[in-house]
Amino acid sequence: DTEVTQTPKHLVMGMTNKKSLKCEQHMGHRAMYWYKQKAKKPPELMFVYSYEKLSINESVPSRFSPECPNSSLLNLHLHALQPEDSALYLCASSQEGGWGNQPQHFGDGTRLSIL
């Protein structure tokens, strides 16, 4: 069982819909991440939150909107997505400190399909 929980596991939406992805961790980690992964490719970083503040935005289109309501929760709000946005969306978290020597812990992802 993973310690990072993502819901829903699967999501199908039309290009005009609005939906949200949710990620939750209770390991006390203060950094949380959103990744996009295409089949058999490495994950692509989208956003990083550090102590509930957005610290990295990898030039992600505005149709993706992240939110970190508290230290345990991370949301990704979706609006007006394109077919090429269909992918596996992974959430991860890591401990602070050590200047990046802590591993990231990943959830099992939300498989998103855009019709």
Add this chain to the structure above:
Amino acid sequence: AQSVAQPEDQVNVAEGNPLTVKCTYSVSGNPYLFWYVQYPNRGLQFLLKYITGDNLVKGSYGFEAEFNKSQTSFHLKKPSALVSDSALYFCAVRDPKYGGATNKLIFGTGTLLAVQP
């Protein structure tokens, strides 16, 4: 520019034989290196890391990796492969541009390990 290379898209090995999955890196300063494994329909699972110290790092599920600074390599190894080891393996290095709680990883392209019974 910082980068990670996994030169083999796929590695085939017979069950019971030793396996090696190759990784080389290019990064400024001392590298923080990681191996992750991804099973079908799952997220990435952390296997092991090298930060400093002993060049041979032991990790989960019997895997180990050898850090070689002169060859800038961090190859993943296992003495005896299992069919259940079949999965997608990613090598990653921490991007030194970021610090503190933010750990941005630069991933290799991944290597699909297929273990035949």
